[in-house]
Amino acid sequence: MAALALTSLASALLFACAAIADTTRIAAASSLRHAMEDLVASFQEQHPEHQLAVSYGSSGSLRAQIAHGAPFAAFFAADMERPEALVDSGHAASGVRHYASGQLVLWTRSRAEPPELEELTESAFRRIAIAHPEHAPYGARALEALQAEGIHEAVADRLVTGNSVARALQQAQSGAAQAALIPLSLATHPSVDEQGVYTPIDPDLHAPLRHGYIITRHGSGDEAMARFAAFMDSDGARTILEEHGFRPPE
Amino acid sequence: MLWISNADWVALQLTLKLASISTGLLLLLCLPLAWWLARSDSRARVVVEALVAMPLVLPPTVIGFYLLIFLGPEGWLGGLLEQLGIGHLAFTFTGMVIGSMIYSLPFAVQPMQNAFQAMGERPLEVAATLRASPLDRFFTVVIPLARNGFLTAAVLAFAHTLGEFGVLLMIGGSIAGETEVASIAIYNHVEAMDYAAAHGLSLFLLLMAFSLLLAVYFLNRRFKVVGVA
Numbered sequence A: 001m002a003a004l005a006l007t008s009l010a011s012a013l014l015f016a017c018a019a020i021a022d023t024t025r026i027a028a029a030s031s032l033r034h035a036m037e038d039l040v041a042s043f044q045e046q047h048p049e050h051q052l053a054v055s056y057g058s059s060g061s062l063r064a065q066i067a068h069g070a071p072f073a074a075f076f077a078a079d080m081e082r083p084e085a086l087v088d089s090g091h092a093a094s095g096v097r098h099y100a101s102g103q104l105v106l107w108t109r110s111r112a113e114p115p116e117l118e119e120l121t122e123s124a125f126r127r128i129a130i131a132h133p134e135h136a137p138y139g140a141r142a143l144e145a146l147q148a149e150g151i152h153e154a155v156a157d158r159l160v161t162g163n164s165v166a167r168a169l170q171q172a173q174s175g176a177a178q179a180a181l182i183p184l185s186l187a188t189h190p191s192v193d194e195q196g197v198y199t200p201i202d203p204d205l206h207a208p209l210r211h212g213y214i215i216t217r218h219g220s221g222d223e224a225m226a227r228f229a230a231f232m233d234s235d236g237a238r239t240i241l242e243e244h245g246f247r248p249p250e
Numbered sequence B: 001m002l003w004i005s006n007a008d009w010v011a012l013q014l015t016l017k018l019a020s021i022s023t024g025l026l027l028l029l030c031l032p033l034a035w036w037l038a039r040s041d042s043r044a045r046v047v048v049e050a051l052v053a054m055p056l057v058l059p060p061t062v063i064g065f066y067l068l069i070f071l072g073p074e075g076w077l078g079g080l081l082e083q084l085g086i087g088h089l090a091f092t093f094t095g096m097v098i099g100s101m102i103y104s105l106p107f108a109v110q111p112m113q114n115a116f117q118a119m120g121e122r123p124l125e126v127a128a129t130l131r132a133s134p135l136d137r138f139f140t141v142v143i144p145l146a147r148n149g150f151l152t153a154a155v156l157a158f159a160h161t162l163g164e165f166g167v168l169l170m171i172g173g174s175i176a177g178e179t180e181v182a183s184i185a186i187y188n189h190v191e192a193m194d195y196a197a198a199h200g201l202s203l204f205l206l207l208m209a210f211s212l213l214l215a216v217y218f219l220n221r222r223f224k225v226v227g228v229a
Helices: A001-016 A032-044 A059-067 A081-088 A115-123 A137-148 A152-158 A165-173 A223-232 A235-243 B006-039 B044-057 B058-072 B076-083 B093-119 B122-129 B136-146 B147-162 B166-172 B182-191 B196-220
Strands: A023-029 A049-059 A074-076 A097-101 A104-108 A126-131 A161-162 A179-183 A198-200 A211-213
Touching: A023 A032, A023 A059, A023 A223, A032 A049, A032 A165, A032 A235, A049 A059, A049 A223, A059 A074, A059 A081, A059 B058, A074 A081, A081 A211, A097 A223, A104 A137, A104 A165, A104 B136, A115 A137, A115 A152, A126 A165, A137 A152, A137 A165, A137 A179, A152 A161, A161 A165, A165 A179, A165 B182, A198 B147, A211 A223, A223 A235, B006 B044, B006 B093, B006 B147, B006 B182, B006 B196, B044 B093, B058 B076, B058 B093, B058 B166, B093 B136, B093 B166, B122 B136, B136 B147, B136 B182, B147 B196, B166 B182, B182 B196
Parallel strands: A023 A049, A023 A074, A126 A161, A126 A179
Antiparallel strands: A074 A211, A097 A211, A104 A179, A104 A198
């Protein structure tokens, strides 16, 4: 243990200077991936002096990483609860800002026509992919929708969980699952759109999918982050989010 | 369509840097440890041997989880470093070096230990009767005789770190340019549905792993990792 501590101290001193200091890092939920890429590209056109790098994951795992001290300046989640939890635990430098609302869809490539939710009980759907309900908001909402539709019991043993919505979509893309419940923002991506069909899920079947973000304590005083936050309020950012299947905040 | 983007080169460089540093530190640390394991009659030896072999059987997530707890801002070591103003080690390159060293420990210790055991007492005794000092004996007898063991340990520890994923994902997250090594970059490419990029990096790692293992078997045809056989 002493050796480990010594080694780590020595290497800490060695690499303390190796960190790339001028990049602002953002954590974003997987459902945001394609939208965030366009948002960052548009922001950097206006502000070429700022460098942004985005890491993607499920809202739950990113929240855990930030709570453990990961160096992210902001956290764009797929819900409001996880950013709020970080505000409560003292990891945030701002309140939670509602920046968009999401839409859940049922995606499949095994049909030519978009399937209805109740059709999932048919035996052709041997495996149905959802994101992990415990740490991906879209996974939790997918379960709620199945329960509200009254088919959860019938399909419970056919559900496979991916650790994020991107993973759930892949399972359906690869044919390992015959359908996936995913965000509209992933289903509208050109490479996905040409492969399969999707049906929007009635939003009344589940709690609202409100997306919130916070600036973290790590990002307080970060000039690039402050500029990006201002950019998120612009009409340009709203338009990009809408193009990717998000609704503007109410 | 195999090509490797700039960001992926950065990830590959990070992987190589991580593997080189971890391997270098491991060899220094494991030399006395392997020597003691090969020579000691102490009862504690079996316990230490079992501890050294633990990373072979523990899920990487377990190692990563404990490291995160230990090195993070709330953790015992991470908290201490925070107070010293150095900063905690979760989601840092240094944290990944520590994780890699633990993860590849058996791969560095066991080939060296085997080499020391295979050497036996006799060459050292003969050298001693010829008035070689302990240091002299070590450099002129032990090192040449155990050379293949060292090389095997180095190549194996290096190769094993190349393939590391679970520990690194937990302790390093995936921060481009700092903790996003090649294995994590591949995972992110698959998440992003960028299969061409995932192929490029995967093929590169595949060829690298194969050439390294080829070197191991060439160096040491009788190689076996003992411990959990």
